[in-house]
Every structure is written in structure tokens, then in C-alpha cells.
Amino acid sequence: MPVRLDVRDAGFAAGFEALLHAKREASEDVQTLVAGVIDQVRTRGDDALIDYTARWDRLTLTADTLRIGRDEIDAATAKCSAETLEALDLAAARIEEFHRRQIPEVTDYRDAAGVRLGARWTPVGAVGLYVPGGTASYPSSVLMNALPAKVAGVERVVMVVPTPDGAINPLVLAAAKRCGIDEIYRIGGAQAVAALAHGTATIRPVDKIVGPGNAFVAAAKRQVYGLVGIDSIAGPSEILVVADGQNDPAWIAMDLLSQAEHDTSAQSILITDDAAFADAVAAAVDKHLETLPRTAIAGESWREHGAIVLVGDLLADAPALVDRLAPEHLELAVEDPDALAARIRNAGAIFLGRYTPEAIGDYVAGPNHVLPTARSARFSSGLNVLDFMKRTTFVACDAQSLQAIGPAAVTLAMAEGLEAHARSVAQRLPGYNGL
Amino acid sequence: MPVRLDVRDAGFAAGFEALLHAKREASEDVQTLVAGVIDQVRTRGDDALIDYTARWDRLTLTADTLRIGRDEIDAATAKCSAETLEALDLAAARIEEFHRRQIPEVTDYRDAAGVRLGARWTPVGAVGLYVPGGTASYPSSVLMNALPAKVAGVERVVMVVPTPDGAINPLVLAAAKRCGIDEIYRIGGAQAVAALAHGTATIRPVDKIVGPGNAFVAAAKRQVYGLVGIDSIAGPSEILVVADGQNDPAWIAMDLLSQAEHDTSAQSILITDDAAFADAVAAAVDKHLETLPRTAIAGESWREHGAIVLVGDLLADAPALVDRLAPEHLELAVEDPDALAARIRNAGAIFLGRYTPEAIGDYVAGPNHVLPTARSARFSSGLNVLDFMKRTTFVACDAQSLQAIGPAAVTLAMAEGLEAHARSVAQRLPGYNGL
Incomplete structure (x- = not known):
């Protein structure tokens, strides 16, 4: 069974910490x-x-x-x-x-x-x-x-x-x-x-x-x-769905399974403020698994790595949890997804609203589907055009502008004990006669 | 003595290749x-x-x-x-x-x-x-x-x-x-x-x-x-100076030494179209070494890893060599540095003209001095603001726009054998009754 946590329970902090740091992949030594x-x-x-x-x-x-x-x-x-x-x-x-x-x-x-x-x-x-x-x-x-x-x-x-x-x-x-x-x-x-x-x-x-x-x-x-x-080394796929009780549980269940079917190491997590809705989603997952061709993979992923997290208030409680999970894919199936998104820092890609299933981004939405996994959305981005370009800075001084900023460079170079640096600048300044 | 190559010599290709691939750092196994x-x-x-x-x-x-x-x-x-x-x-x-x-x-x-x-x-x-x-x-x-x-x-x-x-x-x-x-x-x-x-x-x-x-x-x-x-792992510093014969050899010599003084593994290379100027720079390097406090380090770097490359025509010959060297620092001490820079693809930072010594960029110019070394300017950039940010893409469909692009996603998901992906989209389309 997937892990079930409630933010209001005494054991929540420890359980969430365990979820964050659970190893999903065996690393082969090759x-x-x-x-x-x-x-x-x-x-x-x-x-x-x-x-x-x-x-x-x-x-x-x-x-x-x-x-x-x-x-x-x-x-x-x-x-x-x-x-x-x-x-x-x-x-x-x-x-x-x-x-x-x-x-x-x-x-x-x-x-x-x-x-x-x-x-x-x-x-x-x-x-x-x-x-x-x-x-x-x-x-x-x-x-x-x-x-x-x-x-x-x-x-x-x-x-x-x-x-x-x-x-x-x-x-x-x-x-x-x-x-x-x-x-x-x-x-x-x-x-x-x-x-x-x-x-x-x-x-x-x-x-x-x-x-x-x-x-x-x-x-x-x-x-x-x-x-x-x-590029960065991708880990197993992840989806985090933040959903209120106003969604069709079957929709959200299939969204969770769409990543679970990739790999038994994939991870699907639901955060909701509605316990009855959480139950309904869990039931819908089991029902979908009866008919999905990749049920063995999706089922194992859901049982081993899936999680349902109950919170008191989505807007107040979810952002901090999302930021710690830093998911590859974040689906915000709520009435005002922009308000929620504005409070979130860490996610590879965000899917806003009830009609934006994550899978649309895997194929045709337009943004890239190569995204940071394993909490690396805390510090890295999905694949993009800049990954195939590099930036070259340039500087041009003339005699006058070098005179304006050069003396400070000479001072700092001497303070760092790098006299060739200092002289390289100083020799181009007026009246230079050695340092 | 630094390596001396001439693009018009029979052995140039082999010599330049050796320069490109020379190991400058012993890698300690720690x-x-x-x-x-x-x-x-x-x-x-x-x-x-x-x-x-x-x-x-x-x-x-x-x-x-x-x-x-x-x-x-x-x-x-x-x-x-x-x-x-x-x-x-x-x-x-x-x-x-x-x-x-x-x-x-x-x-x-x-x-x-x-x-x-x-x-x-x-x-x-x-x-x-x-x-x-x-x-x-x-x-x-x-x-x-x-x-x-x-x-x-x-x-x-x-x-x-x-x-x-x-x-x-x-x-x-x-x-x-x-x-x-x-x-x-x-x-x-x-x-x-x-x-x-x-x-x-x-x-x-x-x-x-x-x-x-x-x-x-x-x-x-x-x-x-x-x-x-x-961030990327930085190697020893490098400077490549492309200079015509109209420069003060003492200036260019000190610029070469400003990187050589960092480390005995540092590398300073001069590309010029003027053999007499090349000789004058080499002589000026020796002269400067007599008075520089870090002469032992700079001298060893210059002798072991330094190089002077003679070419027939700077604008025609230098860009291809620069791109292969992909230097951390590139100084273009020529009359029209922009024309030369426009033909160059790979460099961490470019210093344009006779009054822009590389050392100005180490301290006060403004661009970052943490730059790609060891030819990695072919594929990476100097440290910059984006290294401390990450990019999150977002998508929002409504029922209508999902109807416009969703069917293509369903088709591709089915072609890839990922039915939960397909159903995750299809269940939100009108008239869905299973796939």
C-alpha cells in the first residue's frame, strides 16, 4: 500500500522525512x-x-x-x-x-x-x-x-x-x-x-x-x-498532484498512474485536503489497475513508492511540502492554481488546473519533458535551449575608461599578491614607471 | 621553453593537436x-x-x-x-x-x-x-x-x-x-x-x-x-592572446604572465601573425620574469605549458585555432577586435582591444571571473545569475484547448505503449468511454 500521512498527526514530520529520503533505485556499480x-x-x-x-x-x-x-x-x-x-x-x-x-x-x-x-x-x-x-x-x-x-x-x-x-x-x-x-x-x-x-x-x-x-x-x-x-542524469519519473475534493477521483487516479506506469521505481504522490476524496482516488487507482496493460509496473510503483498526504488547508500547507519534495511534475488540480503556484518555489514543470493532465506535457504542450528528478528541482531546470548554447562575456576598455577603473584592479591584485596581474593593468595607465 | 608552432609548417597539425590534448594537471586519487x-x-x-x-x-x-x-x-x-x-x-x-x-x-x-x-x-x-x-x-x-x-x-x-x-x-x-x-x-x-x-x-x-x-x-x-x-570543477587558468605586431611587446608579455603566475599548471598562449613581434614578446617575458615576485611559478608555467603560434593572417587563421583551444580568457589585441570576435565561437570571456588586459576582468570590469577551463568553453559558460536560479515551465489547458491538442497526445502515448498516459488525457475529452 502507498504511504498515507496526515500533516496533523504526531508522526508526520518523521514520516514525511522518510518519504523525502527513501531510496527508489538500486545503484548498480558498473x-x-x-x-x-x-x-x-x-x-x-x-x-x-x-x-x-x-x-x-x-x-x-x-x-x-x-x-x-x-x-x-x-x-x-x-x-x-x-x-x-x-x-x-x-x-x-x-x-x-x-x-x-x-x-x-x-x-x-x-x-x-x-x-x-x-x-x-x-x-x-x-x-x-x-x-x-x-x-x-x-x-x-x-x-x-x-x-x-x-x-x-x-x-x-x-x-x-x-x-x-x-x-x-x-x-x-x-x-x-x-x-x-x-x-x-x-x-x-x-x-x-x-x-x-x-x-x-x-x-x-x-x-x-x-x-x-x-x-x-x-x-x-x-x-x-x-x-x-x-545533461543531468535523470532518475525515475515523479508526479505530485495537489488536488481539492472537487476533482473527479478517476481523473486524478489516472494522472498518478500515468507516471507510475513508466517504471516500478517511479513515484506518484497526492496531496489533498479531503480525506474522503483521498479514499476515492485510492479506490480509483485500484480500479484502473485492473484494466491497464502496464498494471504490473504501475501497481508495484504505486504500492512501493506511492503516497497520499492529507493536509488541513491546501493553500497554507501544501507549498512547503511541495518545495521539500521538489517534484519533477507538479499538477495543481484546484480552483485557483495560480494562487497556489505563486507560493511554490521548487518544481520542474507545473500543470495548472483540472484540464491540464501532466501527460499533455509529455507529448504536445510545448515545454520540455526532460525535467529534474530526485528533488533536484531545488537547484536545476528542465532541458532547454540554453543547454545547447554557451555564454561568452566581453569587455572593451579604451585608454580613458581603463584609467577610471584600472587603479582599483591594481590595488586588489596587489592585495592578493598577484603582481603580474597588477602590472598588466598598471603598465597601460599614464605615468607608469614600474610598481 | 614554450612550444613554438607555425601554421605554415608541415608539422603544425600534429603540434597543435599535442598542445590541445597536453595534460597539465596530475589527478590525485583522493x-x-x-x-x-x-x-x-x-x-x-x-x-x-x-x-x-x-x-x-x-x-x-x-x-x-x-x-x-x-x-x-x-x-x-x-x-x-x-x-x-x-x-x-x-x-x-x-x-x-x-x-x-x-x-x-x-x-x-x-x-x-x-x-x-x-x-x-x-x-x-x-x-x-x-x-x-x-x-x-x-x-x-x-x-x-x-x-x-x-x-x-x-x-x-x-x-x-x-x-x-x-x-x-x-x-x-x-x-x-x-x-x-x-x-x-x-x-x-x-x-x-x-x-x-x-x-x-x-x-x-x-x-x-x-x-x-x-x-x-x-x-x-x-x-x-x-x-x-x-558549479563546474575549475581547472588551472588559461589565457590566449591574439595580437598583431602593433602592440607593445612588454604589455602582451605581462598579460601572458598574469595568468602564468596563478599556478605552474596555468597556460598562456600567444597567436600572432608577426614573427618579429613574437620574438619580442618572448624576450619581454624573460625580462619581466627577472622582477616578478612569483617568477618561479610564472616561469615554470610559461616554459612547460606556454606556446607561441604563428599564423599567416589573423582574421583568416586565428578563429579556427581559437575555437579548438576554447580558452577560458581570450584577449584580442588587434585593431578591429569586433571583426575577429564575430568569427569566434568558443571562449569563456573576450577582452577586446589593446587597452583591455585580461586582469581587468579578474577584478573590476563586472563580468564574472569564474569561467570554463580545459576547453569546456565549447559547451559551458562562466558563472552567472542563472546558475543560482532554476526555471519552472507551466501549462494550463481548459476543456476547449485540451480538445484541440489532446488527441495528438493520446495517439503518441498509444504509439509508445503508455496507455495510462493516453487515458489520463482522453478521459478529459468529450465522449470518452474508455480507449
């Missing part, structure tokens, strides 16, 4: 294995990729067939239904539109001292996108990872996707095509990450690697970090 | 030791802090004296000269002014489908700032790390600084005071990072930890990453 794979790819290049793919994906490749050809991408797209391709296109267009509004502007101004100052943003040169194979091969994730990079102006977006036994989800290739990606390699695992980071004879290295993956992929990303940039 | 320290602080709290500080900083503390009192901060400030405090104040005011322009705006709009969409930024709740002790205890770094957090609106900024044998640089405390920081603990090393991340009876935990440190501090930051956010 460091050593992954380090070996990276080393092999670094030294043996394509040959290592071919060997690992034969061993783990049961697929025989050559340097010439590592890449998925344009004809293959077109053929896969032709296999998808018109309805699905239209839905994909609507999703892509909406994601592009939302993300385009995030392109930052140049700052360039001259201040009172006459110093010209500013900052500009430029796209990362080349980005690698990891797409998992098998059941977690989601076309929607291709859109969510690739489109912000494209909107940012990244010139080269490369995709890697394992094709165990040669199988690939055609809609994944269709999604790549919709994003304008035509450099795709049929490799996965730590070896694919290593190839993107170090390059091989066939695959040129990239500057940054993004996209979800299993424990091997995550470990490989951590190990190549520094040589290339990486 | 993982296990640091893991033990973190574990002790997590389980024994203040007692562990007190024990480690006695052992490594030769300082006896109690839970009551861990924190540096306001009186002590005031007394330290009173010890600083008026000239230094004024310089500090000018620097702080300029850093604040530059960073204030970066505060992002809320996005909030309704699109053609009637969906309300947007994103808002909120400050991180609590930030810990690590300040090294001893010789690398730089007041300017206190300003550069703390002020963006304050500008972002972070409510609680905590500082930790080791005070070996009880000694502390008074100007560091004066800088903290100028930044409005009054929660300061006299602890350092991995134990201080652990205390910030996990909290102790005396020190409440923070959400993000920033600031430079030695190998132990860096390893501790990596290990607590996930539980809290961290």
Missing part, C-alpha cells in the same frame, strides 16, 4: 566495466564498436553499416501511420514554438565609466543524442532532446540508438527525420557514449551528449564529462 | 579518503568537523566556535586599508551592475490553440560558497561567487573557509561582509563540503555548493552532486 569499454573505443575505435554491438546487440556491423542510411530512415517513416506522423508533427511544431521563445538576446552596453560590456550566446558546435533501444525507445524523447538543440542553432546533431537484433522503432527514425537529423548510428550502451566523446574513424566527436539511458549509459556519461558536456 | 570524510560528517556531524579541523587545520573548535561571529567579521574589516576597501567596493558595485542585467523575465502567453504556456525563474533556496584558505584565499573570488547568488535573490548564502592555525585573510571577511554574508564557518576541505550538503546540528544543509578548492574539495563536490547542485 564503473569498472564502463571504464574498460570507453578505453577500448578510445584505442580501437570502430573495431571496438563493431565487437560490442555483435556481443550485446547480436548484430554484425562493418564500418560502412554503422550508420543508418537516409533510405532506411525514409523507409521507416513510410511504415508509420499517417495519424501518428501527424501527431508527431503537431508535437514537434508546438515544441519548436515554445522553445524558440527562449533564444537569448545579446547584451551590449557602455556603462558610466565608459567601459563597453556585454554577453553573447553561441550554439554548441556538435551535440550527440543518445536514444535507448527496446521498450524505452520513445519518439517523444527524440523530439524533446533534439528540437531545443536545433532551435539553439547547433550545426551538427548526431543520434545513436542501439538496434538489438537489428530491430528499431520506426517512429524513432521518423522523429529524427522530423528534427532534421540524418547522422544516426546503430550503436548503444557505454560504447556509443565513448564514440561520441572520443570519436572514431567513422564518427566525429561531439561537444556535448544528452539523452536518457540505462545505468551503463549514465556511468559512461559521467566518465566522459569534462571532455564533453552532458 | 576518492576513497574523501568518501570516508563525507561519511563521518554525515553520521557524526559537528563532532567530525571539530576532529578534522583539529587534525588538518591545527585549530581547536567547539560547536559554538565553528561559526565566525559578526564582531570578528567587523574587526577583520576594520583591519583593511581604506584604499583596499574602496577598491573592493568599486569592484562589487560593478559586478552587481553587470549581473543585474541578467535577471530573466517571466514568459507567459496563450497560443493559437488557446493553451496558456510559460516559464518562470526562481532563486535557489540556499547556496554554500567554498573559499580556500592560505595563499589561494582571494577576496575577488568571494565577490564573483557570492554576488551573482545575491543578485539572483538567493535567501541564504553560507560561506565556509578554512583557517589553518586560526589565520584568515581579513579582506576575505571584508568581501563577505560587502556581499551581505554573515553566516560563515571556519571549516574547509571535504568535511566543509560534506557539512554543507548533509547538514549538521550547527549547519543547516544547502541546495547548491559553489567555489574553487583543492583536489579534496573538488572530489567532495563531485561526490555530493545530485544531493545538491554544484
